[in-house]
Amino acid sequence: MTYYGVLFVEKCTPSTITQLQDVLSTDLISMGDKWSFELKTFRTSAKNTDPNDTKVMHTVQLSHKNNETVTIKNQSAIITPTYVTKALYDNGCVFGTPEPFDYMLSNKLSNIWTQRQSIKGEFGVSYQTADLSIRVNNAFSYSGFQGLILELESKSSDNLEAFEKNVERVRTMLSGMGLSDVRVSSDKSQGSKQEDSSLFDLAAHYLKVLG
């Protein structure tokens, strides 16, 4: 079982990412691919929605998860891949290249949904340590630099307890760098058996620390 956690460091600078690499370098086994993420926030423009209900919907895209779009509102979420599944194509349910769902929202559904915000990070770095896969990126919104984002992924052989310890170790390391203002969201339960559920959970972590 693979576990995920996402950390967001607010009070730092765009160069913190290089300091972090120096600190990590002693643990480093290898460097991985560049990666990017984007979180978009949409707000409903319908006037008379239930006042107790949230008015926002979010989409999350991660390059290391095949850029599949996770769209989340309340407890409901869907995953839309960038490819067509065979049965749908063979049966004529889909004819061509599918579009990311955020495009559908801001294009065809723009009378109900208006994009309000986008937080994204590009050319992030990924590291392999003995315990974790760590992806680090600078998060920017329209108004500028927002902070440093860290995505932690456990080894598939690890149990939840071991993962939680590793998350704590990263937090300690960040405190050692003087970064104590950290928002954390990480897997808390053993999780269900569904393979896709991990992407739903991961997207929810991004949403929790950035949203």
Added chain:
Amino acid sequence: MVQQLALFSAIEDESYPLSVETLTILSSNRPRLFANFNKIYKPNPSLQIEKVNAKNQLVEQTRVKLSTAVPLSKLGNGAELNYHFMEKLSNDDIESFNVKSYIQDIDSNNKTNWAFQISDIPAAGNNRKLSSQTIHESVIQSSSGSVSSFIDELGYVNDFQYINVGVKFQFLSGVVMEIYKVWQVVQKDQEVSMKLITKDGFMIKAMYNVNKSTDIESLNNGSQLLLKLKTDLRDYIELDIPDRKCMDTRLNHLD
């Protein structure tokens, strides 16, 4: 996004075997039996939705179509099926198909793949020889919570649903032809019933899909292929351009 060129026609039940034979030869491909379950949603009427978006652009309220492939094993209750299966389907019910249990299964299965489509009204013009329609599509691979509840959160409610069953011919040229029947699926309380809409006959659709609406070369090529097919089948299957109003997915287009 896909730009779909299409021509339509209809045949009577008796013409089916010969049509299949003809199209098998023309397409040099075997007929492929298919069945799809389609749910049509409309914007929730209780929501006050503006006609313009935040950029002050006019955005019409359109229906959304969700469709998924019905496994042939479900359709034939385990039996191996081929195109002859269609010859027995002239009633409101499909005997071998338990629609109620199928719909229950699909509603509770979060791993069902759904196509999510929004279609624009086909291009206007008096001299058009074929329908040209832009279709925006996404694929829903899985959901957390049911897909229905997500569509509900999106601001849409179910309008109607139908099943189409038929055979499909893939031409080497890229043209696709379908011969199919349509059943409306009515859910009332706990009961699910089907009603054959295409009584005594089949719908025929010939289409050519182009991935980019700016790809003029492919669009011209597709037009020529479809019009040649129309000429080849003349006096036998009369392929024609449909009334674009019938293909309009906007909510209040009949007002």
